[in-house]
Amino acid sequence: MTTIQTSMPGVGKVIPKSSAWDRLRVNRNWLALWFMLPAAAFLLLFLAYPLFLGVWMSFTDDRIGRGGVFVGLENYEWLRDDSIFWLSVFNTLLYTLVASAIKFAVGLYLALLLNRHMPFKALIRAAVLIPFIVPTVLSAIAFWWIYDSQFSIISWSLIKMGLIDHNINFLGDSNWARASVIFANIWRGVPFVAITLLAGLQTVSPSLYEAATLDGATSWQRFRFITYPLLTPIIAVVMTFSVLFTFTDFQLIWALTRGGPVNATHLMATLSYQRGILSGRLGEGAAIATAMIPFLLAAIAISWFGMQRRKWQQGTDND
Amino acid sequence: MTDHAVDHRTAVAPTVEKDDHSEGMAYLESVPRRIVTLYIPLFIIVVILLFPFYWMALTSIKPDEQLIDMERFNPFWVIKPTFKHIQKLLFETNYPQWLWNTMYVAAASTFLSIVASVLAAYAIVRLRFRGAETVGALIFMAYLVPPSILFIPLASVIQAYGLFDSPLSLILVYPTLLIPFSTWLLMGYFKTIPFELEECALIDGASRWQILVKIVIPLAVPGLISAFIFSFTLCWNEFIYALTFLQSTQNKTVPVAIVNEFVDGDIYKWGSLMAGALVGSLPLVILYAFFVEHYVSAMTGAVKE
Structure with a gap:
């Protein structure tokens, strides 16, 4: 009854809006349950x-x-x-730290380059993202061929340039x-880091740049x-994702080295697969x-911190 | 961003080009400076990023004798290209079957995820049920759980359900990778649709379902395309679940089959291996070429939200 009264004209501008929602409040939670059911079923099971x-x-x-x-x-x-196991932990940390640091540096540099004005900008941006589109395993296979011990194109080029005198054993030496x-x-x-940072840029x-330039910056x-x-907040989020996916990487290693030579490239994920599935010791x-979970939680905590900071910068209701 | 534009004006005289269509402060930069600070580094990076694909394509059309003789033939080019490898791939192996498996699994799980995500995102953003924010946060958390820590327990779950070595196992498991991402992306799109439209429909007596189907979904089509493209790519790319759950040769997806079925120690394997990688990548690259903007907005949208 009250809803009918409040929705009558002349009562106020704000009230009719809340009244429309009011009428459904009774069954909204049930309705939401049905809407959430498919997603919840997949995610729970x-x-x-x-x-x-x-x-x-x-x-x-x-x-x-x-x-x-x-x-x-x-x-x-x-x-x-x-x-x-400890070697795989060391490898994983080394892999994550070195790869993430360089990805960040090169990605940010590439984003700054792509943010400048140039002809064919859209085309270049599209081309840059291709390594991210192509399935990792398939590009890893291409790298396998590029790193081949006998027919590596890198070794061939370096020998022709006179920089080395024999083939580099890319995947055979630790x-x-x-x-x-x-x-x-x-x-x-x-590409992932560069394109997402470019969106932030x-x-x-x-x-802001013009003002700073006038001030002599x-x-x-x-x-x-x-x-x-x-850019700090978006850097925090992008790098969390990057660190997370690098830390739990499996397919690149499995396609290239399967953890070899002598376990030198075994990551925790590949070791887990080898022990759990191949040897059957689930x-x-x-x-x-x-054992990977504590590391992941640390990364998620950093991500959360980054998001909070972003909210703080932009105001809480800007979401 | 115009690096080194003003502070080095004394070193390199700026040529203010009237014909340059660039905006901002780009006109403060001289052409030689742009070549050194922009075009050369960009060219090097793009060449490195694209070289493996060139190499893949080149190898897949190179006759075997040119592949292993790097002295008489320049390895960076091909004389008398052959389609032997691609032909062998398509007619003498199970490759078409693998390609079909991959496509079928990717399409089915993408469809399932998008349906589930649309419903979930709408409920979280617009029904605003009790605990909606918590559910949203939990879904974001689900995005951060990587397959590498789930494949062992999932293998025993799949075994228990009797789905081992069946494409259905992947169709049911992949949505756990896709739903968190798509829901998060669609939540962003739904938030931009004005409340007033829904209120009008409610007053006219539309049910929630009608509102979703007739108002919200048509307005969120760009978001749906983004979610579709990104999810499809993600499925195509997935490896560890497919490797763990599928056993028989004819059920495999392209990434798993390439790694397991082609590696036979043959010195001439490279041609067909690269052809396999190339043919497996092409559908995604073509799809991507048509929807670049949607793909980029999916990728950046999920991070920015």
């Missing part, structure tokens, strides 16, 4: 449940083909004394293999005191996967 199941499995001695029993921390104790997979990862990640008003000062602070594989 195939994401939330496996996430907890994975943590549980890491406390069991599950194997493929037979159920496991609870063994407490045995898997983790086993891993603690396993030098290959350090070369690490450098090679990191390069391939950077190659794939730079395009929101920065040119008048150098190009470095313009970058440091205008571009960088305005419990141990799950323990390695679970």
